[in-house]
């Protein structure tokens with residue numbers, strides 16, 4: 052059902068009005084430079100800091116989501132890396148470049164537990180999804196899980212928290228405890244693409260395959276590097292009967 056544009060505009064005005072009143076009583080500050088925000092500021096970021104988000108704009112590789120900048124690649128909708136590669140996922144979408152403010156934000160969120168940055172990162176993803184993908188094509192949202200020991204040490208799974216925000220914002224059901232990590236893997240950071248693939252093989256499992264059966268799934272992760280983690284999750288999801296797996300990462 053399409054929303055009436057007039058209702059949408061009135062709703063936006065009311066929202067901005069409420070925002071203005073709240074800002075007067077409880078002023079908001081940019082999470083980075085701490086300057087005072089005005090009521091139009093999105094993301095809890097001032098306009099200057101918001102400029103530091105480096106969004107990845109279409110055209111993208113229809114497989115791995117890399118930005119395409121050569122005419123030959125644009126013609127075939129694919130990057131050189133994916134031209135003869137097979138993945139278990141159907142598509143990856145990455146919203147931003149892993150640099151500047153977004154990189155800083157991911158670090159604050161993951162390692163310094165600055166949960167306020169969760170809203171910034173989720174908002175970036177929601178906006179990106181609405182601009183580049185039809186959320187109606189998603190039945191269920193899930194996230195790349197952490198091993199239970201890592202989850203215990205960190206106290207939260209950053210991808211779960213983001214997936215939960217997206218699920219609420221888009222009104223799409225989420226499933227955050229079905230896909231699980233059963234193998235403790237070494238950090239992928241120092242490994243090359245082939246080693247990453249081997250390291251992650253067999254790392255995931257699904258408790259209740261029925262829940263994923265015939266569903267178009269949106270799989271959330273924070274950073275895309277070689278895609279091996281997402282691909283291994285997608286393999287398990289497809290094995291459970293998922294119809295489609297689209298991966299969404301904040302950055303790459």
Ligand SMILES: [Zn+2]
Nearest residue numbers: 081084097100
């Ligand atoms: Zn700022």
Ligand SMILES: [Zn+2]
Nearest residue numbers: 112115130133
């Ligand atoms: Zn590609």
